[in-house]
Amino acid sequence: MRGSKDTFSNPKYTIPMCTTACLMFGSSHLFPEDVRGKRVIEVGSYDMNGSMRPTALAWKPAEYVGVDIVPGPGVDVICDADDVIKKFGKERFDVVISTESIEHTRNWRTVISNLKNLAAPGGVILVTTCMPGHYYHPHPGDFWRYTPEDFKEIFGDLEIKAIASDARTLGVYLRAVKPKNFREKDLSSFKLTSIVTGTRIADIDDATLTAFTKRYEHRKKLRAILGRFEKFFASAARRILPGV
Secondary structure (H helix, E strand, O other): OOOOOOOOOOOOOOOOOOOHHHHHHHHHHOOHHHHOOOEEEEEOOOOOOOOOHHHHHHOOOOEEEEEEOOOOOOOOEEOOHHHHHHHHOOOOEEEEEEEOOHHHOOOHHHHHHHHHHHEEEEEEEEEEEEOOOOOOOOOOOOOEEOOHHHHHHHOOOOEEEEEEEEOOOOEEEEEEEOOOOOOOOOOOOOOEEEOOOOOEEOOOOHHHHHHHHHHHHHHHHHHHHHHHHHHHHHHHHHHHOOOO
8 A cells, every 4th residue: 555545645656666575575475375266455556566466366366456545557446555444344355465565554553453354364464564774755655664573563463474674675574374363462552663753653743744744845855956956067067178
């Protein structure tokens, strides 16, 4: 899901990319027996430069539903990640996939709860996202960074089968199975690293987000102005000093 309803106004939907490391983890931790004849949902399914969908479809699921907030490649149903339980109901799917998406959801507890509750008992949950240090990419919003240790805590109510990270792309990856006796963990006081504040916080209030967004837009305009000056002076130097 590329953002949420309460993110920046008038967003430009430049979709973040699923990295090679993300796809490699997914391909090596999702198996034919997970998918064949099963119901699969991908939350945040817009395909920019690759997704798990072709791999999963090759294993012939009974159903594959791609969900995102805008229409596009890989999107079957337009729905906010906050609302997928209302849309589909609990325990509706055997496999739940979310790649490079949960960093863009301001209400991360709601969205992660929805991923868990979409899965039927015994169902597979596959999640990938960004670690601290990953660049800011507001498409339309960018809020959180997760560590492997965060994943252990946040998904500790599932049977964690694998957690991995990639230092080059600053990604963190999870495969977990929902237990038959699932009891959801209370994450109300858990703090995550926010790219908005650069610190670990429980939630991002509107005033903090507005101030950060204004600073970001100001810096973006300043970089554009400086870029135009650099091009002007480079062009002038070439005219004055041929061969430069």
